[in-house]
Amino acid sequence: MRSIWAVATNTIKQALRMKIAAVFIILLIVLLPVMGVAMTGDGTLKGRLQAFVSYGLSLTSFLLCLLTIAVSVYSLTSDFQQRQIYTVLTKPIRRFQFLFGKLLGVMLLNTALLVLFSAIIYAITIYTPKFSGATKAQLTQLNNEFFTARASLTPAEVDVTDEVLDTYRKLEKSGQLPPGVSRQKIIAELTSRKRLEKRAAVVGRELLWEFHNVKPVDPGRSLFIRFKYDVSVNPPDLHIYSRWFIGDNRQYPPQGYIFDRKDLIRTFYEIEVPADAVAEDGYLAIGFFNVPLNNTPVIFSSKEGLEVLYKADTFTANFLRAVSLILFRLVFLACLGILASTFLSFPVAILLCFVVFFTGTISGFIIESFDYLSENLSSVYFYTIRPVITLLPQFDKFNPSKFLVPARILDWSLLAKAAGLMVCIKAFFLLLLALLIFSYREIAKIII
Amino acid sequence: MEYAVETFSLTKIFSDWWGRNKVYAVDDLNLQIRYNEVFGFLGPNGSGKTTTLKVLLGLLYPTKGKVIVLGGDGSDPKISARIGFLPEESYLYRYLNARETLDFYGRLFGLERQVRKMRIEALLDMVGLKAVANRAVGTFSKGMARRIGLAQALINDPDLLILDEPTTGLDPIGTRQIKDLILELAKRGKTILLCSHLLADVEDVCDRIAILYGGKIQAKGHVRDLLQQTGKRQITTGSISDAAVDRIKQIVQEEHADCVVTSPMDKLETFFIKTVAKAGQQGRPTSGVVSDGTTQISDFLVSQSAEESRRTEILDKLVSAPVSRETSTKHVTAVQAGAVETSETEPQKELLSKLTEPAKPAKSKPVVRSEKVKAEPVVRRTPVGEPQADREQQEQIKKDVLDRLTGNGE
Numbered sequence: 001m002r003s004i005w006a007v008a009t010n011t012i013k014q015a016l017r018m019k020i021a022a023v024f025i026i027l028l029i030v031l032l033p034v035m036g037v038a039m040t041g042d043g044t045l046k047g048r049l050q051a052f053v054s055y056g057l058s059l060t061s062f063l064l065c066l067l068t069i070a071v072s073v074y075s076l077t078s079d080f081q082q083r084q085i086y087t088v089l090t091k092p093i094r095r096f097q098f099l100f101g102k103l104l105g106v107m108l109l110n111t112a113l114l115v116l117f118s119a120i121i122y123a124i125t126i127y128t129p130k131f132s133g134a135t136k137a138q139l140t141q142l143n144n145e146f147f148t149a150r151a152s153l154t155p156a157e158v159d160v161t162d163e164v165l166d167t168y169r170k171l172e173k174s175g176q177l178p179p180g181v182s183r184q185k186i187i188a189e190l191t192s193r194k195r196l197e198k199r200a201a202v203v204g205r206e207l208l209w210e211f212h213n214v215k216p217v218d219p220g221r222s223l224f225i226r227f228k229y230d231v232s233v234n235p236p237d238l239h240i241y242s243r244w245f246i247g248d249n250r251q252y253p254p255q256g257y258i259f260d261r262k263d264l265i266r267t268f269y270e271i272e273v274p275a276d277a278v279a280e281d282g283y284l285a286i287g288f289f290n291v292p293l294n295n296t297p298v299i300f301s302s303k304e305g306l307e308v309l310y311k312a313d314t315f316t317a318n319f320l321r322a323v324s325l326i327l328f329r330l331v332f333l334a335c336l337g338i339l340a341s342t343f344l345s346f347p348v349a350i351l352l353c354f355v356v357f358f359t360g361t362i363s364g365f366i367i368e369s370f371d372y373l374s375e376n377l378s379s380v381y382f383y384t385i386r387p388v389i390t391l392l393p394q395f396d397k398f399n400p401s402k403f404l405v406p407a408r409i410l411d412w413s414l415l416a417k418a419a420g421l422m423v424c425i426k427a428f429f430l431l432l433l434a435l436l437i438f439s440y441r442e443i444a445k446i447i448i
Numbered sequence: 449m450e451y452a453v454e455t456f457s458l459t460k461i462f463s464d465w466w467g468r469n470k471v472y473a474v475d476d477l478n479l480q481i482r483y484n485e486v487f488g489f490l491g492p493n494g495s496g497k498t499t500t501l502k503v504l505l506g507l508l509y510p511t512k513g514k515v516i517v518l519g520g521d522g523s524d525p526k527i528s529a530r531i532g533f534l535p536e537e538s539y540l541y542r543y544l545n546a547r548e549t550l551d552f553y554g555r556l557f558g559l560e561r562q563v564r565k566m567r568i569e570a571l572l573d574m575v576g577l578k579a580v581a582n583r584a585v586g587t588f589s590k591g592m593a594r595r596i597g598l599a600q601a602l603i604n605d606p607d608l609l610i611l612d613e614p615t616t617g618l619d620p621i622g623t624r625q626i627k628d629l630i631l632e633l634a635k636r637g638k639t640i641l642l643c644s645h646l647l648a649d650v651e652d653v654c655d656r657i658a659i660l661y662g663g664k665i666q667a668k669g670h671v672r673d674l675l676q677q678t679g680k681r682q683i684t685t686g687s688i689s690d691a692a693v694d695r696i697k698q699i700v701q702e703e704h705a706d707c708v709v710t711s712p713m714d715k716l717e718t719f720f721i722k723t724v725a726k727a728g729q730q731g732r733p734t735s736g737v738v739s740d741g742t743t744q745i746s747d748f749l750v751s752q753s754a755e756e757s758r759r760t761e762i763l764d765k766l767v768s769a770p771v772s773r774e775t776s777t778k779h780v781t782a783v784q785a786g787a788v789e790t791s792e793t794e795p796q797k798e799l800l801s802k803l804t805e806p807a808k809p810a811k812s813k814p815v816v817r818s819e820k821v822k823a824e825p826v827v828r829r830t831p832v833g834e835p836q837a838d839r840e841q842q843e844q845i846k847k848d849v850l851d852r853l854t855g856n857g858e
Contacts, residue, residue, distance in 0.1 A: 003555065006556050082539060083535070086502075087533065087539055087553070087597075089507065091528060091529075091557060092528045092556065092557060093525065093556050094525060444507035
């Protein structure tokens with residue numbers, strides 16, 4: 001243990017004294033407060049805070065990721081290249097202890113820096129409203145929509161299998177099936193069309209969503225309905241007129257709240273509703289009426305078209321969990337850097353790490369595009385590229401801004417999932433591979 | 449276990465990326481190094497010396513054959529805790545200062561804080577770097593880095609010291625110090641494997657040598673056995689008259705032998721050390737290693753000053769085993785400048801056998817590592833000659849050397 005600690009402290013000293021860390025530290029120390037002042041977002045106080053938290057955390061995460069890669073790769077490859085490893089590994093230290101020491105050093109440095117910078121971001125975020133002379137109404141709005149951690153409920157996808165099969169049979173019977181197209185393709189096409197139908201409200205019609213088990217922690221506070229309109233034809237003034245019903249419609253007259261609104265298309269809005277709109281048994285109905293003033297059907301996209309949000313935790317707790325998402329990234333990258341430098345020279349190792357890192361940040365996009373391509377080369381893709389892609393980390397899937405900006409709760413189960421995927425499986429696998437390679441390779445052999 | 453280091457038909461082939469054999473770095477090497485022996489490993493560049501050391505230490509794996517170091521595997525922590533290694537260049541962390549460097553290595557050995565502190569200070573003192581202990585080693589000259597490298601190799605009081613080109617980059621004083629240190633450590637029961645192509649160094653300190661070429665041993669044996677000229681004899685006298693010389697020549701001619709009469713020359717090394725010592729005593733400032741002659745390891749072998757006993761104390765602190773061997777004769781002769789003595793080139797069988805006797809390795813006397821044993825004074829001759837005579841002699845040497853250097857003496 002003592003030798004692991006010796007290697008770890010040496011690694012930290014190296015990162016600090018070789019000024020690798022200094023560059024990143026200075027950059028962040030200068031940039032974060034500047035961003036705190038300069039960020040305006042959409043002009044409102046909330047927008048300003050959202051922009052700051054989002055960009056601040058993204059920048060911190062990005063720079064710390066680069067730092068982790070640089071330190072972990074440099075630390076080990078320079079030991080090989082400058083051969084200090086000869087004098088170290090001939091001492092009574094096992095090779096795995098040496099690697100653990102390196103990893104521990106990198107992670108200690110990272111954790112310290114992450115704590116420091118997220119504390120700065122947190123402090124700036126918390127104190128900005130106090131110093132910006134916000135009105136009471138603004139503060140209340142902030143507390144409801146930003147300084148909170150809201151659970152979100154999204155409507156479940158309606159099961160359309162039966163309807164689709166029904167339509168297919170009808171088409172088949174009347175001989176209207178397009179020639180030369182496989183059944184699978186037609187079914188897929190019909191399914192997506194049906195689903196869209198279920199999410200669309202034509203003029204003069206109502207869409208109704210029903211939620212069960214809505215349990216706000218604090219019945220005195222508000223619920224939020226977050227929505228975004230999509231349209232097939234742009235209305236002349238780009239606005240949609242609507243009537244919303246939120247409450248319990250199982251009885252007559254329905255108990256609830258009615259809102260008449262006029263909103264821009266393709267923009268997120270939130271309707272604040274008192275929490276007592278939810279029935280005792282956790283039932284909540286939301287109705288959207290496409291008033292005849294409009295001349296276009298309104299579509300709610302499946303992922304972000306409509307959500308019910310309610311406070312489930314505090315901002316601080318959510319912030320801490322969001323920051324730990326960044327920590328998981330760093331653990332993964334540290335293990336990756338160490339693995340790469342056990343068998344590659346500095347430039348190659350760092351290049352490999354950067355490639356993995358950048359692919360990881362856009363992995364969602366890559367997987368989607370490959371999934372699209374794979375329709376034609378399914379089995380080849382399934383057994384070759386897909387496993388490689390899924391081995392990559394999915395940084396974008398676990399992006400902290402995604403939760404903090406809309407004040408959405410990052411619950412423990414998601415955090416555990418991120419930890420499990422990124423640290424327990426992927427990082428562990430990398431570390432295991434690194435240990436194997438490092439334990440069996442000839443130390444004095446030079447890698448070119 | 450008879451041998452501290454033993455290799456059995458050790459072969460190391462470096463192959464290229466495709467696995468094709470490229471170079472036989474070491475070829476069927478059988479090497480035995482006894483306990484408490486100073487073993488010289490010689491050879492030109494690229495003859496496989498360093499490769500052999502790396503295999504011994506587990507940094508490279510043998511292609512064929514086997515090595516046993518201190519009765520086990522050199523990369524096993526239990527064994528490597530007893531080895532000190534100085535690689536061919538001092539590979540140090542440039543951003544650490546001298547003290548931190550030693551502390552780092554001390555911690556790798558799991559030494560307690562107190563022990564570490566004591567040993568680090570003693571080692572810094574010994575290698576003459578105490579004054580620059582807080583400077584980053586990246587700013588050190590090659591020789592200074594070498595000294596730190598040596599100190600790091602000694603931090604664990606090793607039983608086996610593996611030194612790869614220990615004197616490269618060192619000034620003559622440093623070279624001399626290291627040679628003295630090697631002898632002193634050998635006296636305390638340590639085994640030393642010295643790898644070098646500086647023949648003078650090896651000749652001065654080693655009991656046995658092996659010469660390597662092309663990965664194979666070309667010659668091995670006791671230094672004296674290999675080097676002595678049995679057909680010649682040498683007589684050294686004090687200042688005698690020309691008449692006496694003639695008489696001696698006559699006697700030699702009666703024996704039908706050739707005879708050459710010259711004034712013995714001091715070694716340039718000795719002269720250099722004396723000169724620097726003098727400058728040091730005058731208190732000249734230096735940014736390098738403190739070389740005032742009074743703080744040299746070499747001194748405690750040749751003088752009986754208070755400084756000397758302090759030096760011995762340092763070494764006692766650092767090395768747990770007591771002094772066990774007789775002072776090496778090579779060094780006794782080195783200080784015999786003015787004394788009248790007839791040194792026979794006949795091998796001193798008795799002494800040599802004592803030095804290399806396999807029945808008397810350090811192994812045979814139990815070495816209590818934790819116990820610090822006070823060194824008994826080494827039996828040695830005191831420097832001969834009055835201070836006045838000494839100064840005169842120095843002047844003479846100085847003149848001789850200068851003459852030699854400028855070619856005026858011829």
